[in-house]
Amino acid sequence: MTVVEQTGAPKTTSPGRARRRPSPLGSKWTPYLFLAPAALFILVFQAVPLLQEVYLSFTRTRLLNPTRSEWVGLDNYNRIFGDPEFHRTLLITVVYVITCVVVAIGAGLVVALLLNKKFRGRGVARALVTVPWAAPGIAVALIATWMLNAQYGIVNRFLDAVGLGVPGGAILDSPRYALPAVLATTIWQLFPFTSVVLLSALQSVPQDLNEAATVDGAGRWATFRAVTWQVIKPTVGLLALLMTIWSLRRFELIWLMTKGGPVGATETLVIDLYSQAFDSKELGSAAAIGMVGVVISLIVIIGSRLVARAVEKGDVR
Numbered sequence: 003m004t005v006v007e008q009t010g011a012p013k014t015t016s017p018g019r020a021r022r023r024p025s026p027l028g029s030k031w032t033p034y035l036f037l038a039p040a041a042l043f044i045l046v047f048q049a050v051p052l053l054q055e056v057y058l059s060f061t062r063t064r065l066l067n068p069t070r071s072e073w074v075g076l077d078n079y080n081r082i083f084g085d086p087e088f089h090r091t092l093l094i095t096v097v098y099v100i101t102c103v104v105v106a107i108g109a110g111l112v113v114a115l116l117l118n119k120k121f122r123g124r125g126v127a128r129a130l131v132t133v134p135w136a137a138p139g140i141a142v143a144l145i146a147t148w149m150l151n152a153q154y155g156i157v158n159r160f161l162d163a164v165g166l167g168v169p170g171g172a173i174l175d176s177p178r179y180a181l182p183a184v185l186a187t188t189i190w191q192l193f194p195f196t197s198v199v200l201l202s203a204l205q206s207v208p209q210d211l212n213e214a215a216t217v218d219g220a221g222r223w224a225t226f227r228a229v230t231w232q233v234i235k236p237t238v239g240l241l242a243l244l245m246t247i248w249s250l251r252r253f254e255l256i257w258l259m260t261k262g263g264p265v266g267a268t269e270t271l272v273i274d275l276y277s278q279a280f281d282s283k284e285l286g287s288a289a290a291i292g293m294v295g296v297v298i299s300l301i302v303i304i305g306s307r308l309v310a311r312a313v314e315k316g317d318v319r
Contacts, residue, residue, distance in 0.1 A: 052296070055289045055292055055293065055296075056289075056293060058071070058285060058286060058289035059078055059079070059286060059289035059290040059292070059293045060073060060074065060075055060076070060078070060286075061073055061074060061078075061286050062074045062077070062078075062284075062286045063284075063285040063286045063289075064283050064284065064285065065279060065280065065283040065284075065285055066283055068285060071286075074286070078286050078287050078289070078290035079290050081287065082287060082290055082291060082294070087266060088274070088291075090266060090269075091266070091269050091270065091271060091273075091274045092271070092294075094181065094266075094267070094268065094269060094270055095250070095270040095271050097181070098181070098184075098185065098188075098249060098268075098270055099246055099249040099250055101185050101189075102185065102188055102189060102192060102245060102249040103242055103245040103246055103249060105185075105189050105193075106188075106189050106192040106193045106196050106245055107196050107200075107238060107241055107242060107245065109189065109193040109196070109197075110192075110193045110194070110195070110196025110197035110198075110199070110200050110241075111196070111197075111200050111238075113131060113193065113194075113197040114196075114197045114198075114200035114201040114203075114204055115204065117131065117197065117201050118201060118204045118205065128198075128201070131194050131197055131198070132194050132198060133194070134190055134191050134193075134194050135191060135192070135194035135195045135198075136194075137191070139191070139254045139255050140254060140258060142187065142190075142191050142255065143187070143254065143255045143258035143259050144258065146183075146187040146259060147174065147258070147259055150173045150174050150183055151171075152170060152171035152172045152173070152175070153171070155171070155173075157173070158171040158173065174259060174260055174264075175263075175264050176264065177264050177265055177267040178267075180260050180263070180264060180267045180268050181267055181268050183259070184255070184256055184259055184260060184268050187255065187259065188249075188252070188255060191255070192245065196241055196245070199237060199241060200234060200237060200238070200241070202237075203233065203234040203237040204230065204234060206233060207229065207230050207233045207234070208229075208233075211229045212225055212229055212230070215228060215229055235313070236310075236313075239306065239309070239310060239313070242306070243302065243303065243306045246302050247299055247302065247303075250270075250271065250272075250295060250298060250299060250302075251272055251295070252270070252272065253272045253273065253276065256268055256270060256272075256273055257273060257276070261273070262274070262277065271291060271294065271295045271298075272295070274291055275288050275291045275292050275295070276288075278291060
């Protein structure tokens with residue numbers, strides 16, 4: 003087979019070595035080809051609804067007639083930020099999120115350190131720890147409600163036995179005890195996940211560094227701070243970010259246990275959003291509350307990235 007080039011010089015090539023058309027999988031467009039389905043999914047099911055929510059937050063729209071919207075500008079935002087009840091909702095949300103993140107990660111780290119040691123039955127213990135996380139949220143909420151029941155709940159019987167009983171046993175009906183009860187239930191469900199993730203991180207800690215620190219005379223706390231913590235710190239940061247976002251959007255457990263009550267004692271942003279949309283039938287106000295949650299999530303994400311970069315540069319330890 004003879005191929006004549008543009009210069010006019012003939013060049014003879016064999017049929018088996020004929021020029022092949024480059025495969026699309028080996029081109030510069032390959033990464034975009036694989037990212038296209040995910041990008042399309044995010045665009046259709048995330049970006050478009052988010053833009054609709056942004057528009058809805060600047061309108062007065064009723065659930066009973068959602069096709070008729072009246073542009074009101076910042077009225078929805080002025081109304082919710084001028085409402086003292088919304089200020090309390092923000093405070094409750096902050097308390098709920100911080101408590102869930104700090105206690106769940108702290109308890110998970112303690113459990114992970116225990117499960118990382120060698121003892122008989124360690125495999126069974128590791129399996130049992132995951133049970134609360136594996137249980138459906140609805141089941142956890144119903145079981146917790148049953149255990150906290152004022153008449154036959156085991157928690158009230160135990161508290162009465164040790165002299166710490168709640169008057170009337172109505173824990174979930176008490177503005178003082180409802181939030182701690184919801185927090186305890188949430189943390190009980192969350193800490194197994196953090197313990198499993200942190201256990202995986204602990205197993206990547208080089209044992210020779212621990213042994214070297216021990217030989218140098220470092221105690222357990224000094225060894226943990228100088229060796230173990232430096233290895234698991236990125237994992238803890240990622241867990242804190244995930245826990246914060248998940249706690250901000252948690253709905254089913256709080257709604258099934260208290261519905262945001264009593265008298266708003268457990269009302270977080272998502273509970274307030276649901277109440278505005280489906281109880282008050284005000285979709286515009288509900289969208290504005292949702293946008294506040296989105297802004298808070300973005301602040302958390304950006305803040306976590308800035309802290310992570312500072313840690314990588316050595317500015318923060």
